[in-house]
Amino acid sequence: MDLLRFKKKISFRNLIANLITIVRHTKKLIEILDQHNVHIIYTNDQSAQLYGIILKLVTGKKLVWHVRDNQRFRFISFLFCLGSDKILCVSKHILNQIPFKNRAELVYNGINTDFWKPDSILNSRTKHKLGLDENVILIGHVGQIIPWKRHDLFLRIAQETVESGFENVHFLILGDDRFNEFPECLDYLVSMVESSGLNKYVTFLGYEADIRPWLQTIDIFLHLANNEPFGRIAIEAMAFEKPVICFAEGGPNEVVKNNASGYLIPSDKPSEVTEKLSFLISNSNLRREMGISGRNIVKANFSLGNLKRINAVMLEIYEEYFN
Incomplete structure (x- = not known):
């Protein structure tokens, strides 16, 4: 036996509770978007992308999905990609799982090598x-x-x-x-x-x-x-x-x-x-x-220079939004 035999426990009660939470949080997020005049929604995991897709459908905002997770369910991945204006992938391994390659781009994670160093x-x-x-x-x-x-x-x-x-x-x-x-x-x-x-x-x-x-x-x-x-x-x-x-x-x-x-x-x-x-x-x-x-x-x-590309993507989407 090994750890892979352990599975996350899912119950009907939890599913209902999650749906109620999604509705409540979505209402609050819409208020925040309006209050701060947000034009671009950025999400960086699958749970956040669910909110991102809902918010895009409701508000029409631009959506950037930063994919950091393996895509276990192809249909869900297809829908998430379909609703995204730009898709950033943390590795080629992830990029190869994305169905909409024309919207996707490889951007490796980066770290501050002055912070992460022998000392x-x-x-x-x-x-x-x-x-x-x-x-x-x-x-x-x-x-x-x-x-x-x-x-x-x-x-x-x-x-x-x-x-x-x-x-x-x-x-x-x-x-x-x-x-x-x-x-x-x-x-x-x-x-x-x-x-x-x-x-x-x-x-x-x-x-x-x-x-x-x-x-x-x-x-x-x-x-x-x-x-x-x-x-x-x-x-x-x-x-x-x-x-x-x-x-x-x-x-x-x-x-x-x-x-x-x-x-x-x-x-x-x-x-x-x-x-x-x-x-x-x-x-x-x-x-x-x-x-x-x-x-x-x-x-x-894998330095902080990689993060500059993320900022550049945001700027490109922002300019596209107003053009």
Whole structure:
């Protein structure tokens, strides 16, 4: 069994409650649009796009949809695209799922590389805070504790790594179930740790508002999500000069450069993650070289400059609106 067996619980009562909420919020949003003389509606996830489509139909405003999610339902995606004047996609992986290519454009996420960078000031949260010696290799995983983030696979790799003879390692999980959608997941992961005897090798840190000190502290970053739309956390880890191991699919496949800033592993060969992880654990110079390469990649391709294109799109739509 794995985390993917857990499904979000949906009830008729919740559906009715959601419909009432949509009606109430839509009325309020229409008031806000009129009050502030808004000409362009910008949405950045599927829930927000539902409101965007309704508001466009009611008010006739221009609509820009910034797509950050996998499109699981083709018909809904078709309707969302049909109602959008412009579609921005965070990765080629997402762009390939969009039916209206003539309205769509690739705009990668960008981060402030001066904010996300190695900094000795952040060393206040060292490995000693976890009760670890500084020479322990710390492997990190950051993300909501939800099924498709695959924390269970992270723990299996932890077990394989320890059983292969690496005892000078520790595995750190940052994150929680932010919206309380999958309460069973954390219990399942904790039981995995206990049943496999990994208690002294794994720490669940929970939610941290500022993860930079921990990205500074870890030595290797694992990102094992299924078909991640983009994987912002991967570029944040790379900005901190950490080698990243992820699957060769989704957005991370476009972010990580194989054998340069980390490793891209076929998703049907998770055992190779353990092999590459073991290799990095044993090679500090390679970790350092990959880390430097990763930061250079982020500065060249995923900086705040990408956000300027979003502003330019807004200006283009605005000018079109008045012409």
